[in-house]
Amino acid sequence: MMRGKGYFFKWYVALFFVFLYAPAILLPVFAFNDSSIVSFPLKGFTTKWFEVLQSTEALHVAVRNSLMIAVTTAIFSTLFGVLAARASTRFAFPARRSIMGFIMLPMVLPEIIIGVSLLVVIIQLGFELSLFTIILGHILICTPFCIAILSSAFMNLDRSLEEASIDLGQTRWNTFWMVIFPLVMPGIVASLLIAFTISLDEFIIAFFLAGTEPTLPVYIWGQLRFPQKLPSLMALGTLLLVLSISLLLLADYFRRRGLKKTGIENSGGFL
Numbered sequence: 001m002m003r004g005k006g007y008f009f010k011w012y013v014a015l016f017f018v019f020l021y022a023p024a025i026l027l028p029v030f031a032f033n034d035s036s037i038v039s040f041p042l043k044g045f046t047t048k049w050f051e052v053l054q055s056t057e058a059l060h061v062a063v064r065n066s067l068m069i070a071v072t073t074a075i076f077s078t079l080f081g082v083l084a085a086r087a088s089t090r091f092a093f094p095a096r097r098s099i100m101g102f103i104m105l106p107m108v109l110p111e112i113i114i115g116v117s118l119l120v121v122i123i124q125l126g127f128e129l130s131l132f133t134i135i136l137g138h139i140l141i142c143t144p145f146c147i148a149i150l151s152s153a154f155m156n157l158d159r160s161l162e163e164a165s166i167d168l169g170q171t172r173w174n175t176f177w178m179v180i181f182p183l184v185m186p187g188i189v190a191s192l193l194i195a196f197t198i199s200l201d202e203f204i205i206a207f208f209l210a211g212t213e214p215t216l217p218v219y220i221w222g223q224l225r226f227p228q229k230l231p232s233l234m235a236l237g238t239l240l241l242v243l244s245i246s247l248l249l250l251a252d253y254f255r256r257r258g259l260k261k262t263g264i265e266n267s268g269g270f271l
Contacts, residue, residue: 076211103143106144
């Protein structure tokens with residue numbers, strides 16, 4: 001009976017992964033297909049769709065916009081994450097759990113609700129939609145993820161190291177930079193990479209707040225109306241897929257490294 005349940009579970013997991021990752025596997029398949037129609041049977045191998053990407057100026061503008069937004073979002077989200085994680089794990093203050101729960105709320109709210117709410121607030125305040133408004137929205141949704149990563153890094157620190165540094169005459173500021181900061185650096189790097197990846201791939205909030213300056217996901221959405229553009233979009237999706245997986249693997253490596261550095265082993269991961 002137990003063997004039958006284990007057999008069923010293995011098939012369930014296998015089918016789940018096929019359902020989850022089969023669409024992503026099809027991206028590189030059609031990206032190298034020598035046909036302007038995205039369908040089977042395949043016509044042959046080609047790299048011309050990647051060459052099309054090099055000559056599309058609108059795509060280059062969207063990529064530059066997305067990279068600028070993602071880098072800025074990663075830096076500020078990680079900065080806010082460091083401050084919040086340090087405060088929540090080191091100090092006890094009134095309504096700490098309620099405050100942290102409120103800060104983490106964007107992690108569980110539907111992004112379309114956040115996007116519409118931000119659009120209404122920004123318009124009411126009289127701001128124009130631009131890359132700046134997208135950055136504000138991305139910081140809002142990325143900061144909770146950064147806090148979640150950095151909280152584990154700060155929580156696992158040995159407080160005796162901090163106390164020893166202060167006993168030896170260092171100020172709290174010097175203690176943070178010379179003792180705490182190097183220990184949590186892998187967590188900070190992981191936070192930067194995760195925030196960068198989330199911002200680079202985010203579509204809904206960017207769609208509402210983009211104005212006349214589209215990000216890469218918004219550009220891809222606009223090109224889906226033209227069937228002849230689909231093969232080059234498949235090539236672009238392949239590049240984004242490789243980039244996203246690489247960044248997530250790198251972030252998980254630094255997260256695990258940070259846990260080992262603070263003396264904590266964890267078999268879990270992002271992926």
